[in-house]
Amino acid sequence: MKAMTYPQYGGPEVLEQSERPDPKVSPGSVLIRVKAAGVNPVDWKVMAGYLDQIMDVTFPVIPGWDVAGVVEAVGLDTPEFQVGDEVYSYGRRDTVQGGTFAELVALPASAVARKPQSLSWEQAAGLPLTGLTALRSLDVLELQSGETLLVHNGAGGVGRAAIQLAVHSGARVIATASAKNHARLRELGAEPVEYGDGVADRVLALAPRGVDAVADFAGGVLEATLAALKDGGRHVSIADGSAAAHGGRYLWVRPDARELDRLSGMVDAGTLTVDVGATFPMEEASAAFAASMSGHGGGKIVLTPFS
Structure with missing residues (x-):
């Protein structure tokens, strides 16, 4: 099969198209x-090696953890699916090697779900990791109707999903983003503020008593988070491990x-959609x-099949 691979750690220049064996379809x-x-x-x-201390890597690596596609074959003891099913998945493995930037990928059935009917292939491929991260973040924060949530990096894929889920839950959402993305964040139901120096002051101008919860999808904003958070507030970060040392949670999914x-x-109920920025x-x-x-910050970036 065709696949994009990298033979060593590095930047985008190490990626190359290559031929790899079709994945084996193990039981389950x-x-x-x-x-x-x-x-x-x-x-x-x-690919840059930032996770080398916590994940084993076998080169050459096929990158990619998110996928949408059609079931080509099922392994033994896999009654959940049959050939032809339209599915999607967040397919992270314990070992980095066989990812989704390929013609075929084999994944455990426990990580695969049926694709939302209302999404295109590109939208579906852009949802798994960002959507699961947003969902888990709000679950951890135990966000309640009527509370105010601050989202750092509201224009990113996780931020856009979190805004929609929080608004649907009845929360008020303030979200940081560059000015060019403010109109879209308003459409999603958030009150946008410019990120960068002075962001805590801009948030407190909208919520003078502070926010109830903060979801950090940016990193490097802990000081602003703590300044904007009211006493007893909750915060979670997917980008700053030091959050846990300051009363918050550091989250992986x-x-x-x-x-x-x-x-x-x-998604199929109309609560959540996916903005695709580029393919x-x-x-x-x-x-x-x-x-x-x-x-x-213009929406999800998605790869389509080899031309």
Whole structure:
């Protein structure tokens, strides 16, 4: 099969198109024909070696953890799926090697869910990691109707999902973003503020008594988080491990088909949608990574099949 691979740690320049063996379909797994693969910042961070201390890597690596596609084959003892099912997945493994930037990917059935009918392939591929992260963040914060939530990096994929889920729960949402993204955040139900120096003051101008909860999807904003948070408030970060030392939670998300099913229900009910900012054919994954690294904030970046 065709796949994008990298033979060593590095930047986008180490990515190359290559031929790899078709994945084996082990018991309890499904083989997926890739229709679209989501690009997440963690993909190029893994490629740069930032996670080497916590994850074993076997080169050459096929990057990518998000996928939407069609079941091509099922392994033994996999009654949940059959050939032809439309599915999607957050497919992180314990070992970095066989990812989703390929024609085929084999994943455990426990990480695979049926694709929301109302989403395109590209939208579905852009949802798993960001959607699960947003969902888990709000679960951890125990956000209640009537509370005020501050979202750092509201224009990112996780931020956009979190805004929608929080607004649906009845919360008030203040979200940081660059001015060019403010109109879209208002459409999603948030009150946008410019990020950067003085952000805590801008938040407190809207919520003088402080916010009830903060979701940090940016990193480097702990001081602003604590300044904007009211006494007894809760905060969670996916980008700053020091949050735990200041009364918050540092969050990672595991693959979980049941949680994906929760997201699917929200999507098909009209509660949640996915903004796709750009698509690239699979062979242009280097350009997609460069776009992701630029922090464009225009919606999810997604790879489509090899041309």
